[in-house]
Amino acid sequence: MNIAVLLKQVPDTTAKITISNGKVDENNVSKWSMSPYDEYALESGLQLKEVTGGSLIAITCGPERTKKMLTDAAAVGADKLIHISEDKVLDSTQVQKLLAATVEKSGAEVVLCGKQAADTNSGSTGPGVAEILNAVCVSMVSEVSINENNFISTRPSNSGAEKVSSNGISVFTFDKGISELRRPNVRGIMMAKKKTIETIKPEEIGLEIENSDRITLQSQNSPPEKEPGQIFEGVENIPEIVSKLRNEANVI
Amino acid sequence: MKFTVIAETNEDLLHPTVYQLIGAISKIGAETTVICPNGKGSSEASKIKGVEKVISVNGDCFHLFDGSAWSTAINSVCEGTIVISASPNGREIGAMIAAKRDIPIIQDVTAISAGIEVTRPIYSGKATETLLINGDSVITLRPNAFENAELGNEAPISIVDQTSDLKISIIEAIGKASERLDVTEAEIIISGGRGMGSIDNFSHLESMADTLGAAVGASRAVVDEWGMPHRMQVGQTGKTVSPSLYIAVGISGAIQHLAGMRSSKYILAINKDPDAPIFTVADYGIVASWEDALPILKSELMKL
Ligand SMILES: Cc1cc2nc3c(=O)[nH]c(=O)nc-3n(C[C@H](O)[C@H](O)[C@H](O)COP(=O)(O)OP(=O)(O)OC[C@H]3O[C@@H](n4cnc5c(N)ncnc54)[C@H](O)[C@@H]3O)c2cc1C
Numbered sequence: 003m004n005i006a007v008l009l010k011q012v013p014d015t016t017a018k019i020t021i022s023n024g025k026v027d028e029n030n031v032s033k034w035s036m037s038p039y040d041e042y043a044l045e046s047g048l049q050l051k052e053v054t055g056g057s058l059i060a061i062t063c064g065p066e067r068t069k070k071m072l073t074d075a076a077a078v079g080a081d082k083l084i085h086i087s088e089d090k091v092l093d094s095t096q097v098q099k100l101l102a103a104t105v106e107k108s109g110a111e112v113v114l115c116g117k118q119a120a121d122t123n124s125g126s127t128g129p130g131v132a133e134i135l136n137a138v139c140v141s142m143v144s145e146v147s148i149n150e151n152n153f154i155s156t157r158p159s160n161s162g163a164e165k166v167s168s169n170g171i172s173v174f175t176f177d178k179g180i181s182e183l184r185r186p187n188v189r190g191i192m193m194a195k196k197k198t199i200e201t202i203k204p205e206e207i208g209l210e211i212e213n214s215d216r217i218t219l220q221s222q223n224s225p226p227e228k229e230p231g232q233i234f235e236g237v238e239n240i241p242e243i244v245s246k247l248r249n250e251a252n253v254i
Numbered sequence: 255m256k257f258t259v260i261a262e263t264n265e266d267l268l269h270p271t272v273y274q275l276i277g278a279i280s281k282i283g284a285e286t287t288v289i290c291p292n293g294k295g296s297s298e299a300s301k302i303k304g305v306e307k308v309i310s311v312n313g314d315c316f317h318l319f320d321g322s323a324w325s326t327a328i329n330s331v332c333e334g335t336i337v338i339s340a341s342p343n344g345r346e347i348g349a350m351i352a353a354k355r356d357i358p359i360i361q362d363v364t365a366i367s368a369g370i371e372v373t374r375p376i377y378s379g380k381a382t383e384t385l386l387i388n389g390d391s392v393i394t395l396r397p398n399a400f401e402n403a404e405l406g407n408e409a410p411i412s413i414v415d416q417t418s419d420l421k422i423s424i425i426e427a428i429g430k431a432s433e434r435l436d437v438t439e440a441e442i443i444i445s446g447g448r449g450m451g452s453i454d455n456f457s458h459l460e461s462m463a464d465t466l467g468a469a470v471g472a473s474r475a476v477v478d479e480w481g482m483p484h485r486m487q488v489g490q491t492g493k494t495v496s497p498s499l500y501i502a503v504g505i506s507g508a509i510q511h512l513a514g515m516r517s518s519k520y521i522l523a524i525n526k527d528p529d530a531p532i533f534t535v536a537d538y539g540i541v542a543s544w545e546d547a548l549p550i551l552k553s554e555l556m557k558l
């Protein structure tokens with residue numbers, strides 16, 4: 003079975019985000035990493051691959067720098083690496099179309115991705131790709147397994163969690179998974195360096211990306227500065243804090 | 255300009271965020287149609303100011319959540335700018351409707367003005383962006399970021415029968431209903447971290463939570479190391495919350511934790527280390543051990 007995993011490279015969660023000229027300055031990002039939930043999607047994909055004997059296809063869309071992340075995915079076991087090369091700033095709908103077309107071309111029967119990326123924090127891509135592929139979508143899963151011809155996934159529910167069965171092409175968006183993430187070993191890292199990355203241009207999958215005027219970025223900004231807090235040493239001032247919570251903040 | 259709100263419900267009542275969605279639209283001087291999946295909450299919705307009409311979409315598919323089936327059924331009656339809560343289900347339905355209509359989706363909006371201009375946090379709250387939208391779109395709004403619309407209306411309700419095929423089935427429910435409030439819904443959250451010393455000490459937080467009607471949250475350290483349920487985790491790889499009051503007890507305030515809670519209206523931190531980073535985002539701070547602070551805090555709250 004072909005398993006597609008959608009991976010996005012984002013500023014590491016510890017990296018500082020700086021703004022210059024009203025935009026986030028990507029050149030100033032000290033470290034780029036795989037988006038945290040995507041790591042769980044990848045881990046689950048590797049486990050599915052082990053039980054089905056299938057092939058794991060890692061797909062990313064983004065600038066040149068994102069290839070490094072594909073190589074990292076190969077170091078833990080991704081078989082095929084696909085880089086959709088597009089330097090333009092894409093809106094979510096455009097990214098979804100590119101990813102969906104690539105998944106379709108790869109012949110994957112299951113698509114795994116993160117529930118939301120650490121840069122956009124949106125959670126649009128998985129459901130959008132599922133919609134375009136007319137596939138099943140189960141969101142925020144923590145695990146996926148196969149039972150005969152069905153996918154069995156676990157997602158949160160009002161009462162805790164529930165097991166969901168689906169069949170046919172299915173998209174799963176990952177929350178934090180239940181398994182430990184595997185780390186690459188030296189051999190994996192060496193092999194990954196030799197692995198070729200297939201580059202796809204949007205034109206090649208029949209998509210022409212036009213600049214769209216549907217959304218205009220006005221500005222990106224640092225979060226509003228908070229006034230310095232009122233910090234008290236010791237417990238003597240607790241009555242005062244409680245009265246401030248009531249009368250100043252109006253929250254209790 | 256036309257607006258459509260898709261209502262979420264809690265059992266048979268409207269979810270409190272529906273009032274916020276309608277309030278946000280009223281604030282920019284518009285009225286809205288409200289869609290109630292399976293009719294739930296429709297008479298309640300018709301009484302909210304700013305609602306032009308209510309459409310109850312009735313179908314078999316609504317007995318379990320399948321984003322694909324729900325969005326197909328709901329999409330048939332949507333018009334204009336579609337507004338939903340940025341809850342997990344709202345985000346999923348929103349993304350699917352946007353893909354069906356080939357219109358943009360902007361998730362997790364925290365401010366909206368006529369035009370339409372929206373602002374949303376990005377990079378887990380390390381920055382924000384303001385976008386101008388041209389034409390129809392889907393917008394999901396962050397819970398608790400907007401003021402409630404008020405009651406005082408009698409909008410007409412119509413019923414549309416529209417279902418769609420479910421693509422999934424539920425084969426097993428795991429775990430029993432937790433009586434505790436969910437962190438994403440609570441007005442007040444009290445969260446504990448590794449500084450609580452052990453999982454047993456969370457009982458102190460629970461009893462405080464009961465006094466305040468609050469939800470209990472946790473840092474990743476205690477979820478990973480002590481096996482607290484992941485649904486309680488606040489932060490980058492947990493829930494993003496914006497309650498009116500967030501109380502952090504024995505939590506250092508790592509950047510990934512801040513990512514999930516820094517947009518809370520007010521933050522109270524209790525930590526014995528005066529240099530803990532949590533104090534950089536706290537509005538109020540108590541530098542003390544929780545063992546000393548919680549009993550006094552609780553008795554002061556009881557006096558209110
Ligand atoms: C990719 C990634 C994603 C992550 N996602 C998340 C996430 O979603 N959520 C999250 O929380 N973390 C997340 N983390 C982990 C994060 O980096 C921290 O490790 C974690 O938040 C620390 O938890 P803590 O504050 O409970 O523990 P610690 O950092 O150990 O802090 C304990 C605090 O308790 C105080 N303390 C000790 N004893 C007492 C006492 N008796 N009374 C009062 N105070 C006391 C100490 O002074 C200290 O400040 C993530 C990390 C990574 C790398």
Ligand SMILES: Nc1ncnc2c1ncn2[C@@H]1O[C@H](COP(=O)(O)O)[C@@H](O)[C@H]1O
Nearest residue numbers: 008009063115116118119124125126127
């Ligand atoms: N450019 C991209 N390339 C590959 N995967 C992506 C891309 N953008 C989003 N994804 C996947 O979709 C998930 C959700 O992204 P988002 O909708 O931006 O929150 C991410 O965690 C990735 O798994």
